[in-house]
Amino acid sequence: MQSSRLPTNLILNLALLQVVIIALANYTVQFTNTFFGYHYSYGMFIFPAAIVATDLTIRLSGQANARIIVAIAFVPAILISAWLADWRIGLASGFAYFFGQLLDILVFHHIRERSLAWWPAPLVSTFVANVIDTYTFYFTAFFRSSNSFMAANWIEIATIDLCFKVVVCTVLFLPFYGILLYRLQTRLIRP
Secondary structure, three states, X not given: OOOOOOOHHHHHHHHHHHHHHHHHHHHHOOOEEEEOOEEEEHHHHOOHHHHHHHHHHHHHXXXXXXXXXXXXXXXXXXXXXXXXXXXXXXXXXXXXXXXXHHHHHHHHHHHHOOOOXXXXXXXXXXXXXXXXXXXXXXXXHHOOOOOHHHHHHHHHHHHHHHHHHHHHHHHHXXXXXXXXXXXXXXXXXXX
């Protein structure tokens, strides 16, 4: 179901969706809590939606369009995140987003070309992208940062965030992705 370049307004709307998701995730990453003795941030509840949006874009319109959307969202995501949180979180988020999403696109496309089933590509690419994005973000944002709590606990928080994201992506977002993919494909195929 790959097409050529998407209409400009759709590309801009998809990029805006990415920016909103990233900004919300970066604002909420500043707020932490504890669950059964493990520290986590609230940003982990929001960011997986960016990967689902990218995977659907790749599936429906190809990796070139997904790369364009990531490139457009990159700078505004950094600036808005820096404004909502701080400059270090903004930069960390931008670079983690950029590298994580480009890796997601590459892995997704690679697996999609080799599998007839709809689910292996989003499952594996989401896992790989979340690993890269999560540890890149937390290291860059909080390693030796002025936030003493986050500087001391970033590895634990990143690991808990990653585990949560993997579970949420597998249990909630993958089925949601499948349903949304089916509906979008049905709508796009209808005359």
